[in-house]
Amino acid sequence: MRLKRISMAVAATAAASLALTACSPGGSQDKKKDDKGGDSQTVGDAKQFEGSGRFELSDVETQNKEIKITVGSVEYGGYNGLTPDTYSTYTSAVAGTYMPGFWYYGTDGKIYQNKDMGSYKLISEDPMKVEYTIHEDAVWSDGTPITVADAISAWGTQTTLSSPDAEKDDDGNAAPLFNNVSNDLVDMVPDGPQGDPKGKKFTVTFKEPNPDWELQTWLSFPAHVIAKNGDLSTEEYIKALQDQDGKKLEKAAEFWNKGWNRGAGKLPKEEDNVSGGPYILDSWQQGESVTVKANPKYWGEKPGVEKLTFRFIDDSAMVQGLKNKDVQVIAPQTTPDIADQLKGLEGSNEAKLYSGNxxxxxxxxxxxxxxxxxxxxxxxxxxxxxxxxxxxxxxxxxxxxxxxxxxxxxxxxxxxxxxxxxxxxxxxxxxxxxxxxxxxxxxxxxxxxxxxxxxxxxxxxxxxxxxxxxxxxxxxxxxxxxxxxxxxxxxxxxxxxxxxxxxxxxxxxxxxxxxxxxxxxxxxxxxxxxxxxxxxxxxxxxxxxxxxxxxxxxxxxxxxxxxxxxxxxxxxxxxxxxxxxxxxxxx
Missing domain, CATH: 3.10.105.10 (Dipeptide-binding Protein; Domain 3)
Structure with a gap:
């Protein structure tokens, strides 16, 4: 199991699917008119792919609306949700709107390739070798192309490499340079992504057969932003990662660890707030909410609505929040009392319920x-x-x-x-x-x-x-x-x-x-x-x-x-x- 702290944000994403990633609960969907009586096409009119939960939105315009969601009261961790301190499903629910990736889980629990991002295929089992192709139009929100350099960056930051000057514990071990929740990809794929760093195609070869080869993270954060903040050119940064040069990477690693996450309520600096997904961070009110807005540079299927706001609300207050229209989607950790309240809302046609283990x-x-x-x-x-x-x-x-x-x-x-x-x-x-x-x-x-x-x-x-x-x-x-x-x-x-x-x-x-x-x-x-x-x-x-x-x-x-x-x-x-x-x- 891929394991993350806390529980319900994945479920919330499913419930909020019309807004988040143009997904809906599995199974066929009837076409519906806009509830307000208009004839404009809504997400509900779009064609759904069986099982994947993805809608075909190529002909659907992003609606100038905001949907408010709550997946819990826990504060958003920050742009970089891949540190041990920030890696939670609460933060992942937000980060999934701006981080690029080659695959996603459908509503049926199966793995699907994210065609917006590109494609991949297993080309050899012995040794295990996989070929990835990044979509030719894929760009970061600042216009910089998403390339193999970004894959090398994602790989090279998942390492146990430490600074040569780092203090060691009683067993002689030093803390990894990059405070990444995953630190073993460099060990699993010693040579890293092979391909022109400025290109769109690369291969990876695993040292040993890996049952989770399809689920590895080959894209995460923009390499050019990390390089700039590490006082390196992108080429120098990539070379240092390939060489696993701990000394040269110290400043870049310091930024990776702390530069984006500047404290609760503080977004990254404007030039560092770069998205590779359909949304980009827009605002963050400490203790209240974080909002993402549609990324105008996104090359793939258009997001369903212009803004998504994730509100931090206690489980016990979520039902009232939905009833009061303060939020449109809730995913409480359900108690018998909350279950009764939700059933009451459903009975009065004030909510749609989704349930199951x-x-x-x-x-x-x-x-x-x-x-x-x-x-x-x-x-x-x-x-x-x-x-x-x-x-x-x-x-x-x-x-x-x-x-x-x-x-x-x-x-x-x-x-x-x-x-x-x-x-x-x-x-x-x-x-x-x-x-x-x-x-x-x-x-x-x-x-x-x-x-x-x-x-x-x-x-x-x-x-x-x-x-x-x-x-x-x-x-x-x-x-x-x-x-x-x-x-x-x-x-x-x-x-x-x-x-x-x-x-x-x-x-x-x-x-x-x-x-x-x-x-x-x-x-x-x-x-x-x-x-x-x-x-x-x-x-x-x-x-x-x-x-x-x-x-x-x-x-x-x-x-x-x-x-x-x-x-x-x-x-x-x-x-x-x-x-x-x-x-x-x-x-």
């Missing part, structure tokens, strides 16, 4: 930093014994999805045909039922009665607040002292997750089908291994997963990884998210 799952992750009580496996076991997973599902999820079950895996969802087989070989059911007495005994044996467990999550979040209360009710009977340390800045630099001032983190990962992204979370070298977990068996299993192109080999690696994660209690999966999102019926 999301490719998102809730989990509790431990903090393994030195000195934290959760360093001790027995304490982790005691906590797992008292977490009332079934009660959480029964009280908070089943009222929305009566068929909901407790989730017992991380790399596979419960509706997958291989789920039961994976579970049978990786998990023995020891945490299915609450065992207060067993947890109490482990704490007593370790002399840790009364151990404080701070559970952190991004606030406000009604459902997570309720989960923590249910955990508190159960685990305090076992001898733990449970503290809710939720915070609005939980995921921010300097926030709870970053500083490690917690024992357990409560959040969700959103999966998107990438087979190897778990490496980035569970491997000791993973950029999203926030709790500093380190285990040789887990590392070995995910290393194997990265190389397993055959389905059966990948499945065996998943079983090994799941068993190692359960045996060492990296964390505790809880449930797959039920999803309800809603839209104004007039969009």
């Amino acid at each position: 999301q490719l998102t799952w809730e989990h509790l992750d431990f903090n393994f930093r030195k000195g934290n009580v959760m360093e001790d496996l027995d304490i982790r076991k005691a906590f797992a014994m008292c977490v009332p997973r079934q009660e959480i599902v029964d009280k908070l999820v089943k009222p929305i999805n009566p068929d909901a079950t407790v989730l017992n895996a991380r790399e596979i969802f419960s509706d997958d045909e291989n789920y039961e087989g994976v579970i049978s070989e990786s998990y023995n059911g020891e945490y299915d039922d609450v065992d207060v007495e067993g947890a109490k005994k482990l704490l007593k044996d370790k002399g840790k009665e009364g151990a404080t467990v701070r559970i952190g999550y991004a606030a406000p979040n009604p459902r997570r607040s309720q989960q923590v209360q249910l955990i508190k009710n159960s685990c305090e009977k076992a001898g733990f002292k449970i503290e809710d340390v939720s915070a609005k800045d939980f995921f921010d630099p300097g926030g709870t997750l970053d500083t490690g001032k917690y024992e357990v983190a409560l959040f969700a990962w959103a999966g998107s089908g990438q087979k190897t992204s778990g490496w980035n979370i569970y491997h000791s070298k993973g950029a999203q291994n926030y709790g500093k977990f380190k285990n040789a068996d887990v590392d070995a299993a995910f290393d194997k997963m990265k190389k397993a192109t055959a389905d059966d080999a990948h499945l065996e690696a998943v079983k090994e990884a799941e068993k190692a994660l359960w045996d060492n209690l990296y964390g505790i999966p809880i449930f797959q998210h039920p999803g309800m999102r809603a839209a104004d019926p007039k969009i």
Whole structure:
């Protein structure tokens, strides 16, 4: 699974599809007149491709309208959403409007080539070699052509390369020069994109077969902007990346890490605010909203509306916001109360509802930093014994999805045909039922009665607040002292997750089908291994997963990884998210 923090923005994008990327829910669509009575063609009149969710908009003019969307209350992270601090589905929902890419997920969950961007094809399996062609008309919003140089830049910034002057930790490792959430593409494709940097065609050759070859990021940010801010010509910048010259890249990397992201409410400088997608950043009001506007230089299919505004609204206030017309699309983290409110709006024809299980799952992750009580496996076991997973599902999820079950895996969802087989070989059911007495005994044996467990999550979040209360009710009977340390800045630099001032983190990962992204979370070298977990068996299993192109080999690696994660209690999966999102019926 390609995994991202938090849950519902992908669902929101689907609900907001008429506006965002001219996508709509899968299946055929009837033609409709403009609801206001006009004869002008709307997005709803456009032809939809089966499954992909894309509309043919070549003959449709961008409407001079604004659609307001909310995917949650979390602040937008900034133009560069590919750092560990900003990489979230909330930020990705916005960044997806201005970042270029060769592929996208359809509403059917399948991968489709983005013909606006170009094309690609696998031309050799041994060695694995892929050919990419960038659309001849593709340009950045400042008019600079999108070329192979941009692909080399995207590749070269996904590296563990460090500055020769960087400080090293106790193991002799230095922080990567580019603070990229993904830092292994240079290792996977040592020679990088091969082609004229000023041209439109390139090939890449993988060192080893890669099951996720199609999902790699070969375009992200404008190379010429990074080069300029690094006091380099584009040619010098590309050469330094190809040579992996850490010293020469220091200033460019500093800009990549921090130059676009200047703080909440601050857009990049005008000359650096460059888009390769259908929209471009327009305004950002800290704590309120971020707006994107149509990119006049975009060469592909026209965006549906002139402006999209992503408002930061608490889940508990979203339904009222939709009712008041403050927003036209909402994607709340659904509680039974919110579900009832949404059904009420649907009943009064004030909203269209979209519902179903999301490719998102809730989990509790431990903090393994030195000195934290959760360093001790027995304490982790005691906590797992008292977490009332079934009660959480029964009280908070089943009222929305009566068929909901407790989730017992991380790399596979419960509706997958291989789920039961994976579970049978990786998990023995020891945490299915609450065992207060067993947890109490482990704490007593370790002399840790009364151990404080701070559970952190991004606030406000009604459902997570309720989960923590249910955990508190159960685990305090076992001898733990449970503290809710939720915070609005939980995921921010300097926030709870970053500083490690917690024992357990409560959040969700959103999966998107990438087979190897778990490496980035569970491997000791993973950029999203926030709790500093380190285990040789887990590392070995995910290393194997990265190389397993055959389905059966990948499945065996998943079983090994799941068993190692359960045996060492990296964390505790809880449930797959039920999803309800809603839209104004007039969009």
